[in-house]
Amino acid sequence: MKPYGDWTDDGKVQMSFTLPMPEGERARQAAIALAAKMGFERILVAHMVPMGPDFTYFVVYGSTTHSVDPDSLVVAEREFPILTPKEVDLKIRSTLKRPLVVVGACTGTDAHTVGLDAILSMKGFAGDKGLEYYQEMQVHNLGSQVDPEHIVEVVAEEGADAVLISQVVTQRDAHIHHLQEVRDALASAGLRERVVLIGGGPRFSPEQADELGYDRIFSRGTKPSDVASFLAWVIGSNEAA
Template sequence: MSALVRPYGDTRGDGMAQLSFTLPVPHGPRAEGAALLLARKMGMDPAMVVHSHPIGPEFTFFVVYGSVTHTVDLDEVTVVERDYPLLTPGEVNTAVRQRLRRELVVVGACIGTDAHTVGIDAICNIKGFAGEKGLEYYRELRVVNLGAQVPVPDLVKRARAERADAVLVSQVVTQRDAHLRNTREMSAAFREAMGERRPLLVAGGPRFDPRMAADLGVDRVFSRGTTPGEVASYLAHAIAGPTGPTGPARAESASTDPTRADPVANPEATRP
């Protein structure tokens, strides 16, 4: 079977695709002509404007439909595959209880000037997202959601105070790559403050590329559509799982208090 694919519209391989964009041109025939010319230069031919709408006096929004001339070789596609199993809440709780023998502490926040908490709330709050309960629902997870516009120094300070095992950062605002800049600042601050004993760092948002984790200095990047169950399963795998790349070491370094993870010295650290 050929690895080359084209978009599907009316018939297989016809290349039909829909594209939307805005041009800084007043609404009218000239703007539509510019939209069609742009579509042809992008490899869409023939193309047609199926919708146009003025956005104020100087801009026009377009939806263009047509056949693209390009193909995609599936053998050239590179993505980040999920390398851990999806667990039920009960399985996550069991893994944490058996491996850490204490609660797994998660601190979440929107950093910088980002005031959009819908992402971090969807993952952390008990109401959850997409029919799944959030991390607050998990018996063996203790979640501290700091909300919006948290300065990076404050996040580091709170993570240290809570002895966080993992820090989840949500970034929705992406103008001028603010989400990338803020995430790099955050990871650098944790490295400077805590070195190898830093918590697991996880970034998420609709415009992140999961392949950028190493470049951003974090352990994992989640993009749009991520559910609380995926994040919980990853935390169990990376921190509490026996096959997690940072499992035993991360669990050991998460706290400077040796009695916290010792059920004999601190019976309150475990649950039945």
């Protein structure tokens, strides 16, 4: 299968990129040569604008020579069912026999709290109530720009079961570094294995969980019930083990 533009298998792709050179005919030719090296044919520079004196931004169309067979891919299914708040509360009550303690924070220099609040706050997101709504959850939302050391302190003081870390800004991979700092701080304090560690933000993908040393990574469009259901599934699995 190839991308669809005007007709089946025409392979049409639109892409955008910036080259670190002044706008002009040499820059346009450089963009075309680069697209050709990427495996595109019938290349058209649809848009070229200077980004200051030393950079040029392009929108380029081309037909890719590559294809993909979706049936050959191994696709992981979600392992846990999505539960209602009542079902989650019941699961926590019957397994832990006390409230599940959640600590959430946006760490590093990141001040974007809307995503974390969408998951944690009572009002929730897209008509889905946040974790504060769940009777059997005790939520500590630490807000933005929280140091890993402070997160560790609160996790220890409150006896947290789950730690939720949000990262939105991705410049120079800040989101990756900051998530790793929290993981390392928890590990140094001997707390990593005692908590369910969850990361989230719009530019992550779930496949990154292993490389980041997190139990789960959630991305854009996540609803609080996704997270609550995951937590219920983990504590249920831990009890069974």
